Amino acid sequence: MTLKKLLNISVLLTAFLAFSQSKVKGVVVDVDGNPLAFASVIFKNSTEGTVSDEDGVFYLSSPNTHKELQVSYVGFDKLTVGIEKQNQYFKIVLKESSNQLQTVTIVAGRIPKKGNPAIALLEKVWARKKSNGLKMFPNYEYEKYEKIQFDLNNIDSSFTEQKIFKGMEFVFDQIDTSRVSGKNFLPVYINESVYKVYGKNKENNEVVREDLVANKNSGIGAGEGVTTYIKDLYVDYNIYDDYIRLFGKSFTSPVGKSGVNTYNYVLADSANISGKWCYNIIYYPIRKNELTFKGDMWIADTVFAVKDINMQVSKSANLNWIKEVFLERDYKVENDSVILPEKDYMMADFSLRKKKSSMGVFGKRTTYFDSYSFNNPKKEDFYKKKSDVFADSIYNATETYWKTHRQETLDKNEQGIYTMLDTLKTVPKFKKIYNLGVILATGYVEFPNFDYGPVFSTFDYNDVEGVRIRVGGRTYFGINDMWRIQGYTAYGFKDRRVKYGLSYKYMFDKQKRLIFGIGHRDDVEQTGAGLTTSNDVLGRSFATSGLFSSGASNLLTDVQLTNVFFSAEPVDNINFELNFVQRNLKSASPAFSLSYIDDNGNIQNKTQQTELGFAIKYTPRRKVFGNGVERKNVNDNFPVFYLSYANGFGALFNSEFNYQKLQMYYKQPFYIGAIGRTTTTLEVGKTFGEASLALLNIVPGNQSFFNIQNTFGLLNYYEFVTDTYASLHFEHNFNGRVFGKIPFLRKLNLREIVGIKGAYGTISQSNINRNLPAFQSLPFLNLEAKTIAPSKIYYEYNVGIDNILKVFRLDFYWRGNYLHHPNANKFGVKGSFGFTF
Known part of the structure; x- marks a missing residue:
């Protein structure tokens, strides 16, 4: 030819x-x-x-x-x-x-519910929602195929012809057009996974086990940061719930009962789909600037369940960095009484600007469900077991396997993406672009098997150290590393001291996550900036920095901390830890003292203490990425329960004090329908016995210009000292529910926040007598008024405006009581920067 x-x-x-x-x-x-x-x-x-x-x-x-x-x-x-x-x-x-x-027209405002055939049809759906689909079977199994992809979009000639891409022109051969928005796009990351899913329906709950069978990926970052990012955004959802949670917000579901107060519904058509007669309903929001969708759905007759639904987030929704969000879910009808999930598609168009022509990134997830089987019961223990995610067979599946189990054939661009991306990563210019992105996203500079950083901690300042320079890094071979070494060294030009920290962790049992760790730190830190004791040898509170402080940053402590621990997670999200901790603590500044009176009546300036402790951490519904010795959380809507017990041995390693310390921390975020998200944090604790100020519980103050989590915005450092305490923080973010109704504020997408914080505490007379030299040196402690501890509950409240220019939050604080304290802050303004959707 x-x-x-x-x-x-x-x-x-x-x-x-x-x-x-x-x-x-x-x-x-x-x-x-x-x-x-x-x-x-x-x-x-x-x-x-x-x-x-x-x-x-x-x-x-x-x-x-x-x-x-x-x-x-x-x-x-x-x-x-x-x-x-x-x-x-x-x-x-x-x-x-x-x-x-005359009564049903698509206009601004509400369509009457009475006599609306679409509402009558939805009422039948609501009546059947708990008995449809997989809930009909005592147990079930199916195979799930998931494809996650990132694409650059709105690519034009002004972009492709830039000098920076000289020598990389082959990349743009893969440009295609989105079937949802019509924009052109260039794939830069793809991940494919096959899962085997087993489920069991109980009377009031459902137990699910999901085994990863095969995984394949290529692209920018080899999947670590990208997969974390995408899985954090695309959580599982149920269209029949009243609210669908995306991007940390609650969108009103068009299929839930609450939708009748949020959407207009119109019965538009009917048709035979896959042998089943279905009705088409169009829906759209009644009001602007709410977290809503617009689209249409097909309702299957007889079973009265959703057959297909399209949901597109309204343009006026209060979201940042996102131009479009599209969700599509399809179900297949097995017979007149069974309807099962078949396909789920999600697409978000991320961009710094909402202008239609501006470049952005598509984040897409496509999921297929197939090979259903039922009535194959498993023993109760089967659902509690975890599959071996470290198996080589998962990551070395042949192309023949993928052709058989890939439920959606890759298109022309996707077929070439593996070769294109692997080639792209070898291009020097692209590697420079990629490395810059990694630094901005993670704070680390990547080298082979080693990350340098965090770079944002390189320079700092406080009144004790003066200008501080820090260098550090960590070993990093991949997301499933069995061991990791991390360390840093720092130097203060005022105190002329070298500081350092070093830690080592090794996981010697993958299934139960048995981990051994050891570390040591010799550094200067603002202690008393948190109630619950931390044994992190590499941690450093933001309060230690004097760069953004509203007052002197000289109440710092010289900390020498050694920690040896064993931890285990025999059940998902329940972690047990046994630790041995040795602390040497003394004041790092002449501005205050950590002195105490010993048993012989002598004044000691340094606390040397050894503890043996045990802790339990429970985080239900937490999702993580990676299976190595260190993992990343990919969601933040899970509760945290932490309980710890520490025994201070006075006779061990020259320790001074005998005491037992019990502490509990509980954080619970939850959504309240369409009016936003509430977060409550409760901390309680008690120290039984005597201890020095350095070991007691200081109600955490905040003298910086910025918000610091779990601190009190108007308290100074060491203003309250306790050995028995309780602290409660409450904050609610309305997500623009109020400002969205004010015409001249609506387009700014501002978000309202209200909060209140309170602390109660007592301190024994023996601990007051023991620490009298230290208490007399503290500039903010009201020793004469005998208010060392807040035995009358201290409280403050705040009102905040979030999402200013999309990145800034401003809070106004008012102090409720203890106004007679030295230099008491009655009112304050604090800010914070953050990237939120």
Whole structure:
């Protein structure tokens, strides 16, 4: 065959492939040119469709060939137009119908519920939601295929022709067009996983075991940071719940009962889908600036369950860094009584700007469910066992295996992505771009098997050390490292001292996560900046920094800390730890004293103490990434319960004090429907026996200009000292629920926060007598008024404005009592920076 014939065949094949799909876009308006929001746009004689946005704009794509487009809008005549070419642009003009419905029209405001056939249909769905799908079976099994992908989007010639990409032009051969938004995109990361899922339905709960069978990935970062990021955003959700949680926020579900107060529903069509008669309902939000969706759903007759649903986050929703979010869920009907999940698709368009033409990143997750089987009961212990995620077979699955178990065939671009990305990572210029991104995201500079950093801790300042320079790093071979060494050294130009910290951890049992650790730190720190005792040898409180302090940063402690521990996690999210801790503590500044009176009546300036301790940490619903000695949390909506006991041995290693210390920490975040998220933190503790000030419990103050978690914004350091305490912090973020209703504030996407904090505590007379030299030196302790501990509950409250310019939060604090204390702060303003959606 000649070269010319080959070229002709290639051109014909390309043309055939191009037209074996349909892509259209446009706008829907009335005869006066006013955009019609939430109009139904479908390919005629199909169920493939979309709903126009608030501006009447739509984009629709299908892998199948369609010749006609059908557009409808309640109160207007339905219109059908021919499709003549790919990416054809339509301006659809609809005329008002002469027999339009008087009570059901798609306009701003609320459609009456009474007599609405869509609401009547949804009521049948709500009545059946607890008895549909997998809940019908005592036990079940299925295979799950998941594909996660990151793509650069809105790539134009001004980007691809930049000098920085010279020598990397081959990358742009992989550009394709999104079927959801119509934007072009370039894949930069892909991960594929196959799971075997086993479930058991009990009377009031469901037990699920999920085994990873195969995994394959390539792209920027080899998956560590990217996978953490994407899994943190895309949590599992149930469309039948009242609220769907995405990006740390609660979106009102269009299928939940609460949707009737948030959405307008219109019964638009009916059709036979996969042999099942279904009804089409269009829904859209009644009000702007709320966390809502717009789209449509198909309800299967007889079973009265959702067959297919499309959900697109409203443009006016109070979200940062996100231009679009699209969710799609499909179910298959096995028979007249069984409907099961078949496909789940999620796509978010992340961008620094919401301008349509600005570049961004698509984050996509596609999940398929197949090979269902039922009535194959397992023993109770089966669901408690964990699969071996370290097995080599998981990460070395052959291409033949993937072709058999990949429930969605990779398209042309995805097939080439593994080769393209592996090649891209060898290009020097790209490696420089990637390394810069890693530094900004993690704070570390990557070298082979070693990370330098955190770079943001390199420079600091306080009144004791003066200018401080720090260098450090960690070993890093991968996310499943069995051991890790971390360390740092620092130097203060004022105190002319070298500080350091070094730790080593090794996991010698993968399944039960048995870990041995040892570490030592010799450094200067602001102690008393937290109630619950920390034994972290590399930790350093933000309060230690004087760069952002509203007062003197000279109440610092010279800390020498050695920690040896064994930990185990025999059950997911229940961690046990046994530790041996040795502390040497003394004042690092002449500004105050940590002196105490010993048993012989002598004043001692240094505390030397040895403890043997035991701790339990329970974190239900926590999800983690990685299986090595150190893991990352990929969600923050789980409760934390921590209980610790420490015994201070006076006769061991020259220790001075005999005491027992019991502490409990409990943090509970929870969502309150559509009005936001509340976080409560409770800390209680008691020290039985006598101890020096350095070992007692200081109610944590905050003298910086910034918010510090679990501290009191208007307390000075060492203003209250206790040996028995209780502390409660309450904060609620309304997520813009109030500001969103104020016209001149609505577009700023501000978010309201209210909070109150309280602390109660006592201290024994023996501990007061023991620590009198130290108490007399503390500048903020009111020794004369005998308010060393807050025996009358101390409290303060705050009102905050979050999301200022998308990155800044400003809080206004008021002090409730103890106004007579020396230099008491009655009012304060503090800020914080953060990246939130």
